[in-house]
Amino acid sequence: MPPVLEVRGVWKTFGDAVAVESVSFDVADGEFLFLIGPSGCGKTTTLRMIGGYLEPTRGDIYIRGRRMNDVPLEKRNIGMVFQSYALFPHMTVAENVAFGLRMRGVPKRERAERIANVLDLVELSEFADRYPVQLSGGQRQRVAIARVVVYEPDILLLDEPLANLDRRLRDSMRVELKKLQEKVGITTVYVTHDQEEALSMADRIAVMEGGHLLQLGTPSEVYNSPKSPFVATFLGNTSSYQATVSSVDGTFTDLEIDGGLTVRVVNGGDLEPGENCLVSVRPERVALFKASPPEDQNVFRGQIDFLSYLGAGVEYIIRIDGTDVTIRAHEALPAGQPSHREGESVYVAWEPGQTVYLKG
Amino acid sequence: MTVVETDLGGYQKTVVDRLAPYAKYLLLSPMILLMLGFFVIPLLWLLRISFYESRGASGFGIGGAAGQEGGGFYVEGTWTLDNYVRFFTDDYFMSVMMFTIGFALLVTLVTMILAYPMAYYIYRAPPKLKTALILIVILPKLSNMLVLVYGLQMLLANNGLVNELIMLVGVSDEPIKLVYTLFSATVSKVLLVIPYTILVITATLHTLDPSLREASRGLGASPFKTFWLVTFPLSVPGTLIALLITIVWALGAFVSPSLLGNPETQTLRSRFRSRRSRT
Numbered sequence: 101m102p103p104v105l106e107v108r109g110v111w112k113t114f115g116d117a118v119a120v121e122s123v124s125f126d127v128a129d130g131e132f133l134f135l136i137g138p139s140g141c142g143k144t145t146t147l148r149m150i151g152g153y154l155e156p157t158r159g160d161i162y163i164r165g166r167r168m169n170d171v172p173l174e175k176r177n178i179g180m181v182f183q184s185y186a187l188f189p190h191m192t193v194a195e196n197v198a199f200g201l202r203m204r205g206v207p208k209r210e211r212a213e214r215i216a217n218v219l220d221l222v223e224l225s226e227f228a229d230r231y232p233v234q235l236s237g238g239q240r241q242r243v244a245i246a247r248v249v250v251y252e253p254d255i256l257l258l259d260e261p262l263a264n265l266d267r268r269l270r271d272s273m274r275v276e277l278k279k280l281q282e283k284v285g286i287t288t289v290y291v292t293h294d295q296e297e298a299l300s301m302a303d304r305i306a307v308m309e310g311g312h313l314l315q316l317g318t319p320s321e322v323y324n325s326p327k328s329p330f331v332a333t334f335l336g337n338t339s340s341y342q343a344t345v346s347s348v349d350g351t352f353t354d355l356e357i358d359g360g361l362t363v364r365v366v367n368g369g370d371l372e373p374g375e376n377c378l379v380s381v382r383p384e385r386v387a388l389f390k391a392s393p394p395e396d397q398n399v400f401r402g403q404i405d406f407l408s409y410l411g412a413g414v415e416y417i418i419r420i421d422g423t424d425v426t427i428r429a430h431e432a433l434p435a436g437q438p439s440h441r442e443g444e445s446v447y448v449a450w451e452p453g454q455t456v457y458l459k460g
Numbered sequence: 461m462t463v464v465e466t467d468l469g470g471y472q473k474t475v476v477d478r479l480a481p482y483a484k485y486l487l488l489s490p491m492i493l494l495m496l497g498f499f500v501i502p503l504l505w506l507l508r509i510s511f512y513e514s515r516g517a518s519g520f521g522i523g524g525a526a527g528q529e530g531g532g533f534y535v536e537g538t539w540t541l542d543n544y545v546r547f548f549t550d551d552y553f554m555s556v557m558m559f560t561i562g563f564a565l566l567v568t569l570v571t572m573i574l575a576y577p578m579a580y581y582i583y584r585a586p587p588k589l590k591t592a593l594i595l596i597v598i599l600p601k602l603s604n605m606l607v608l609v610y611g612l613q614m615l616l617a618n619n620g621l622v623n624e625l626i627m628l629v630g631v632s633d634e635p636i637k638l639v640y641t642l643f644s645a646t647v648s649k650v651l652l653v654i655p656y657t658i659l660v661i662t663a664t665l666h667t668l669d670p671s672l673r674e675a676s677r678g679l680g681a682s683p684f685k686t687f688w689l690v691t692f693p694l695s696v697p698g699t700l701i702a703l704l705i706t707i708v709w710a711l712g713a714f715v716s717p718s719l720l721g722n723p724e725t726q727t728l729r730s731r732f733r734s735r736r737s738r739t
Contacts, residue, residue, distance in 0.1 A: 174677050182675060186669060186675035188676075188694075190693050190694055199679050199689075204680055247679070248679070251679075
């Protein structure tokens with residue numbers, strides 16, 4: 101099946117400022133794609149170009165094979181959910197939901213039926229006659245989604261839809277939103293700067309920075325095999341170091357990092373002695389031992405500099421003895437109590453295969 | 461209340477503590493004093509005078525009660541409804557009052573029809589143009605009201621710029637009488653009021669969340685439907701305030717009808733003035 105959405109070499113400039121630079125990607129039917137990056141990375145601009153709220157300076161956007169560049173936004177059949185929800189304050193929930201159907205000339209009887217169905221879907225049937233001001237943040241959010249889902253748009257666009265909700269509600273809405281997206285089976289592009297949202301809900305994630313699309317892949321691909329230092333550090337916690345290749349030895353390669361330490365990685369066959377690269381390791385891959393650490397791993401002795409208790413886990417920052425190099429280690433807490441204390445001497449260890457390296 | 465005070469460790473409120481919550485009313489006092497001294501009290505005094513018996517004299521050059529120098533307008537200390545009866549039964553006064561109301565409605569209608577589109581255009585204009593347009597709207601307010609009205613008088617005169625243009629284009633062979641008509645009176649009043657109307661409507665439109673318009677377009681509404689179904693209904697409350705301001709201003713019209721109108725276009729306020737000057 102051809103992709104529902106094709107973005108082809110799209111640029112957007114505002115005067116001299118380049119907001120989006122040569123971005124291309126496809127979104128398959130029913131896929132849940134995330135655009136993620138820090139503020140100013142061009143993710144919202146990209147979303148607005150797909151929706152027709154902005155015209156690309158260069159490049160083309162196709163929806164179901166049809167070029168969209170000069171099509172006015174009201175003719176695109178796209179559903180956009182705004183960060184502010186943008187519910188019409190002078191209309192009831194039902195009237196808000198009816199708006200898109202009215203604009204499409206759906207007859208009154210069918211309209212009523214579809215509104216009832218969609219309000220049932222988002223569990224707001226009893227609120228049909230309320231005005232937006234009479235609803236909570238989470239309810240408004242669901243109305244905003246119902247308002248666009250009801251007319252079955254080709255693509256659903258979401259611009260940081262959970263940003264205005266408190267943490268607890270955000271977590272539950274995340275699950276609801278993902279379930280709803282699967283139930284309706286609608287092709288969705290979702291913009292956020294929240295990596296947890298992206299990792300937990302996405303089919304694929306597109307990481308953007310400075311107007312560029314850096315990497316596009318499944319959540320585990322971008323998390324475990326980042327292709328650039330930015331992707332490695334933006335998604336999740338990581339300890340990363342500048343390094344130089346010191347020796348290549350069959351399956352393993354030794355790298356010397358700034359503090360003079362040698363880190364062993366699994367050689368992908370693309371490293372030459374003397375090359376520079378960035379190595380990083382996720383805190384949850386690093387284990388701590390009071391004594392007798394495992395052999396054949398990257399093992400260093402250090403002291404626990406800092407401990408952050410996180411409830412479900414604990415994060416340590418360990419300074420390697422004789423250097424200024426620090427490394428983060430994450431420990432899940434099944435027993436409830438951290439196994440180590442601040443100031444304690446420990447061994448840090450991780451498997452060479454868990455080290456990520458990025459050339460350049 | 462007592463419980464709370466006990467919880468505070470038995471702290472005794474001083475006089476200053478007790479007065480502190482009322483300190484905010486000090487903020488209101490300058491305006492209240494001004495309004496009382498120069499508006500409310502004189503108005504009440506005038507209301508009282510309206511119930512005095514008349515002495516027959518026109519009374520202008522108001523000098524007070526009979527017997528005083530320049531007096532003779534009213535008899536102090538009397539109570540009568542005669543003045544009101546005369547006002548409401550006199551055809552002349554009634555026609556002037558009807559004209560006042562009609563003129564105000566006409567001015568308001570013309571002002572609103574001109575102001576709303578202009579305000580909407582300012583609202584949608586890019587920032588630099590917006591600033592320029594707002595400046596243009598309030599610039600006429602820099603000149604004195606009389607200067608503006610006399611300027612208009614010259615502009616609309618039989619040998620004025622407008623008539624010269626009309627004859628140049630060939631719409632008419634001889635000058636059209638524009639000045640001293642209802643037309644010129646209306647034009648000048650509209651010009652005097654419209655900056656306020658435009659500013660109030662513009663301000664109202666700017667309080668609307670711009671994403672509402674985007675949402676409406678995204679849901680499939682054309683720009684016109686977006687205006688009609690979203691922007692306009694949401695601007696109604698502020699537009700009504702603009703309407704109220706315009707009507708109140710137009711009701712108090714005085715300079716425009718008297719300087720640019722004719723004897724037929726006299727409002728209550730301008731009528732009072734000319735009666736006084738006749739004497």
